[in-house]
Amino acid sequence: MFSKAFRVKSNTAIKGSDRRKLRADVTAAFATLGTDQVSELIPGKEELNIVKLYTHKGDAVTAYTSAGNPILFELEKNLYPTVYTLWSYPDLLPTFTTWPLVLEKLVGGADLMLPGLVVPPAGLPRVQKGELCAIALVGNRAPVAIGVAAMSTAEMLAAGLKGRGFSVLHTYQDHLWQSGDKSSPPSIAPPLPDATDVSEEKVQGDMRGLALRGEEGNGEACRAHGESSLPEAPEDGSGSRGDPSQDLAEGKSxxxxxxxxxxxxxxxxxxxxxxxxxxxxxxxxxxxxxxxxxxxxxxxxxxxxxxxxxxxxxxxxxxxxxxxxxxxxxxxxxxxxxxxxxxxxxxxxxIPEPSPASQTVQEGGREQPYRAPDVKALYCVPASMTLLFRESGHRKGSALEASEVRATVIDYVKKNDLVDADNKNLVKLDPVLCDCILEKNEQHTVLKLPWDNLLSRCLEKLQPAYQVTFPGQEPLVKKGKICPIDISLAQRTYNKKVTVVRNLEAYGLDPSSVASALQQRCHASTTVTPVPGAKDGLQVQIQGNQIHHLGRLLLEEFGLPRKHIQGLEKAPRPGKK
Structure with missing residues (x-):
């Protein structure tokens, strides 16, 4: 797409609202990026420009540049990263590998053909047709091109790795790359395969031609020699190359x-x-x-x-x-x-038939499928505190636990010899600590602070955040304080009471499932409705004061810590005998 020079229509600084929209679009388009990574890619205050351009084929493209480098480009409402962005986040897209000789053809506008792929011992990444992918060279994980898969991985294997594999959109050394600082790809070592990923028998490779179809100026397909690893047909004749599922049935990674x-x-x-x-x-x-x-x-x-x-x-x-x-x-x-x-x-x-042992377990024991998430309180470093945390390698926006904050402050005090010689319980305040810890009216009056006061002030100045880790999933870091599950009582017509539960979703609980469980436990009607005055979120309503039953469900069966639930004290007290 950018193999030839493009024409720039406009280059303007991005507005605050457009910056927030771009950050939301990046989060939606690339689910693997965390909140901190999105904030690094789309910074809050650093210069960010929108460049409207037309390619040599007449396509209207919107490019986003940061610090002079193009980081993203948008075509037909689809967002794509540039190689500059992929060098910072090499695992952002599924990555396929090819040979260095192929790069020259890709830069010239050619698509990547399947015979040019290098198949690793663990097999090709699983992708679907139309999915965005990265292309790297043998020996270096830093991507040199991005493209759209022309077929799924299963179709690639079924075709015997023949035909067009990827429609290439952007490459290292093309004109979009040249609009940046023209830096070279970093050297990123390929991940070491696990012992279980490598089969005992070495996969035999065939010397095959790398067929590359040019976009426009190339005309004929270009070819370069390379080596591509393809699975051998079983010696016993039980499978054939035409059935990749049989080829991969044995020795799966x-x-x-x-x-x-x-x-x-x-x-x-x-x-x-x-x-x-x-x-x-x-x-x-x-x-x-x-x-x-x-x-x-x-x-x-x-x-x-x-x-x-x-x-x-x-x-x-x-x-x-x-x-x-x-x-x-x-x-x-x-x-x-x-x-x-x-x-x-x-x-x-x-449906696979369960073994007799598993049937006994299901019949004799009660299932506890839900597992409560692990919630940790974190503290983010704001811009006003970066000088204090910079020596420890922490940047603006870094999320730390309370113990890490304390260790960083103690290390800073000891390195700068700020412990009071006469009283070891006091810390002398240098200019950095004064700017980070003290209020403006204290700058010239407070010269020393006790250790506990210094640490508590530091925690108060940091921005609150939290990390939620659901079983089997990556930790999720969010800014602010996590809202507890809120249980309250409300009056309805004829002075009837209902129990209302909110914020179940934050802890991975489905309001409909909780309502169903409460209905069976309390033998009372339940409803799930939107939270009044909120754009999103659902609440569960149970007829009567059911806080006692709700507390047992959340604490005993779901295993949620009591500190994440508020309103349990409103449970009805047992009557006197």
Whole structure:
């Protein structure tokens, strides 16, 4: 796309509202980026420009530049990262590997053909047709191009790695790259494969030509020699190259095995456990309450060991296959809103027969599928405190635990010899501590502080944040303080009382599932309604004062800590005998 010079229509500084919208678009387009990473990519105050340009083919493209480098470009309302961004976040996209000789052809406007791929021992990344991918060179994980997959990984294998694999959009050394500082790719070592990822028998490689189809000026397909590893056909004749599933049936790598188990538990849960009345269903509830329960005995479902790494990425693939539809109904919380139960993948799925031992466990014991998340209080470093934390390697926006904050302050005091010689319990305040800790009216009056006062003041000056870790998922860091589950009593007509529960979603609890459990436990009617005055969020209402039953459900069955629940003291007291 940028193989030839483009024409710049305008170059303007971005507005604050557009900056916030861009940050939201980046978060939606690249689910693997955390909040801190999005803030680093789209900074809050640093210069950021919008460049309107036209390519040599007439396509209207919007590019976003930061510190003089293009970091993103938008085409037909789709957002794409540049190689400058991928060098900072090399794991942002699924990465395929090719040979160094191919790069020259890609820069000239050629697409990447499948014979040019280098197949690692762990196999090719799992992608779907139309998914955005990165392309790197052998020996260096830093991407040199981005493109759109012309077919899914399964179709690539079924085609014997022949044909066009990727439509290349942007490359290192093209004109978009030349509009930046023209830096070279960093040297990023490829990840070392686990011992389980490498089969005992070395995969034999065939010397094959690398066919590259040029976009326009190249005309004929260009070829360069390289080596591509392809799986050999079984010697016993039990499989053929035309059936890749049979070729890969033996000696599967650990990510491939976990991918298969993940898909099996997903389809099993949709076919047997999830009903239409359960929708919308929190993705965390789908995993914790349904998919974990469908895992065969003797096996453990671990998304981190799959090629997807995150549940959100796996569900994106399932959405691309049109099995489910996922939406973010409330900020940062995704839910499954629709399921195609007539999809061939669900209708053709055969439910595995449980072993006798597992049947005994299910019949004799009670399932506890939900596991409470781990919540940690964190503190973010604001701009006014960077001088204090810079010596310890922490930057603006770094999230620290209280123990890390204390260790950083103590280390700073000792390094700068600020402990009072006459009283070891006092700390002398240097200019940095004065600016970070003291109020303006204290700058010239307070010269020393006790240790506990110094540390408590430091924690107060930091910005609150928290980290939520759901079982089997990556930790999620958010700014602010996590709101506890709020239980309250409300009066309705005829002086009737109802129990209202809010903010269940923040702890991975599905309001509909909680309402159903309470209805059975309390034998009272329950409803799920939107929270009044809020743009998103749901609340559960139970007839009568049911705080006692609700507390037992949250504390004993769900295992939530009491500190994350407020309103339990409103439970009715037992009557006198």
């Amino acid at each position: 650990l990510p491939e095995q976990m991918d298969g188990l993940l898909r099996q538990c997903f389809l099993h849960a949709l076919k047997c456990r999830v009903r239409k009345a359960d929708l919308p269903l929190l993705t965390s509830t789908l995993l914790g309450s349904h998919m974990f329960s469908c895992c065969p005995e003797g096996q453990q479902l671990d998304i981190k060991k799959s090629s997807y790494k995150k549940l959100s990425k796996f569900l994106q693939h399932m959405q691309q296959e049109e099995i489910v539809q996922v939406k973010e109904l409330s900020r940062g919380v995704e839910s499954v809103v629709a399921v195609d139960w007539k999809h061939p993948s669900i209708t053709s799925f055969v």
